[in-house]
Amino acid sequence: MTTKGVPYEYKDHGEEMMLSYTVSEQNGWKYVHTMPKHVYLERVQTLKNWMITLLLICLAGGGAAITFWVHRNYAPLRGVVRALQSEKPARAKQPSNEYEFIRETIRMTIHEERELRNILSRQTPVIQASFLSRFVRGHVDVARMTEESLQFMEIRLISDVFAVMLIDIADFSRFSTDQSERQWALIRFIISNIGNELIRERGWGYSVELDQHRVALLVNFDRERRAEAEKELDVIAARLKELIEQRFKTYITLAIGDVHEGMDHACESYFEALSALDYKMYRGHSSIIRYREIAEADRHYYYPIETEIQLINFTKSGDVDNVDKLIGNLFHAHFSQRRITPELGRSLFTNMVSTLWKIINPMDPLYREVFGEKFDPLKELSSCPTVEEMKVQIRDWFLALCHYLNASRSGHSRQLSERIAQYIEQHYGDDSLSLTTIAEHFQLTPQYLSAFFKKQTGMNLTDYLTRVRIDEAKKLMQNKKLTFAQIANQVGYANDIGFIRVFKKYEGTTPGKYRESL
Secondary structure, eight states: SHHHHHHEEEEETTTEEEEEEETTTTTTOEEEEEEEEETHHHHHHHHHHHHHHHHHHHHHHHHHHHHHHOOOHHOOOHHHHHHHHHOOGGSOOOOOHHHHHHHHHHHHHHHHHHHHHHHHHHHHHHHHHHHHHHHHOOOOOOOGGOHHHHHTTOOOOOEEEEEEEEEEEOOTTTTTTSSHHHHHHHHHHHHHHHHHHHHHHHHHEEEEEEEETTEEEEEEOGGGGGGGGGHHHHHHHHHHHHHHHHOOOOEEEEEEEEEEEEEHHHHHHHHHHHHHHTTTTHSSSOOOOEEOOOOBSOOOOOOOHHHHHHHHHHHHHHHHHHHHHHHHHHHHHHHHOOOHHHHHHHHHHHHHHHHHHHHHHHGGGTTHHHHHHTTOOHHHHHHSSHHHHHHHHHHHHHHHHHHHHHHHIIIIHHHHHHHHHHHHHHHTOOOOHHHHHHHHHHHHHHHHHHHHHHHHHHHHHHHHHHOOOHHHHHHHHSSTTTOOHHHHTTOOOOHHHHHHHHHHHHSSSSSSHHHOOO
16 A cells, blocks of 8 residues: 555455555554445445436436426427418428528518518509598598508698599590590599699699599698688689690589598588589589589479479470470579579479370370380480580470371371271171280270270270171171071170170160061
């Protein structure tokens, strides 16, 4: 042993022993200690076993904790990956690196968003036009309007003071004879661009295409220039009308609503302009109509039953002068001496058309000789843009009917009644011959045929048919070989019972007694 205090390990008869020594500092003696190795290292071995046990416990606990936390933290990541994979079927295979997959997905999403924004930016004019169209009509919830949404649509409003101007395209035939949708779109484009330029010279605003022949200008005024707003509208309207009519040979009608404050009141100006536009039926095309200038119109019109009866009687009698005078007086009283509203004007026209139908309905279908097969007065009247044109149209209808009735009273009526009588004399032997079948043959209604025949001959048509049959039966009775059943069949009766009853009614005696008297 070379070093004191350091155990020396050796074997004694095959048993491992531990030996150590120390030297006393007092007397220099060496104290030697020896014992079996397992006894010497007993506490060390116990500590070693405890340390291994604790290490195993820590490893097991740490592994469980790691597994738990990894699972807990990885589960959302795995859910994100699976969600992304479900949205992208082309990448259904589980990636080896989830973070790389997420990074690639984010990169692709940003790229797609950029592409989508580019597409939306190209659609911005369409989105803007749709919003403005709904805004002027009052179909937008202004409480939900935000600066962000307006910026997205590239709309900028400088205040909450608005006015709406409507431009109605009346005629652009001098600009282009082509009436295709392409030309309509070109005219609307021209008006919109010029309107935008004129608006932005004096404030701010936008043009809105409402339908094929109508464009709206939404004018947004600065609050500091509120007092000059009406004057500015007049200048814009006059300048726009001058440019469009002189440079582009297009007639337009402009209607201007009042100036209103508040986002939710902009639509009121639109409806005012719409009401003013109705008055173009009075002022005609190529006019500027301001809502504030529309006088308080009368709220009633005068077309009593007595006047209607007069018009009916004058027409039926063919009195052209009185019909013309009466219609002229009605229009003068309502549209010259005073002004009724466009709505009441349309009601008056509808009532006059109703009067026309009351005259021609009993003439069905003879009136088609005057007005044609597809006569639709309300539709034709609605296509007339001005009151004067409506007056001419209604007057022409009534006068045409007067001339037709005057002409038909002489030759035509007599010829028709003769043709009816001749038809009965040729077909009296048909047991199906009746008022209805005769009316169908001549394309008349049974009611009109009956009234017409009686007016022309003084006899009911059924009585005339029966008289023809009875007269022919009386001639056949001279041949005594014919039975009453045979005679009845020849003159249009299904059996002799009905024939005998009718014969007795008209002749006052039975067929048998009549034959005996021959």
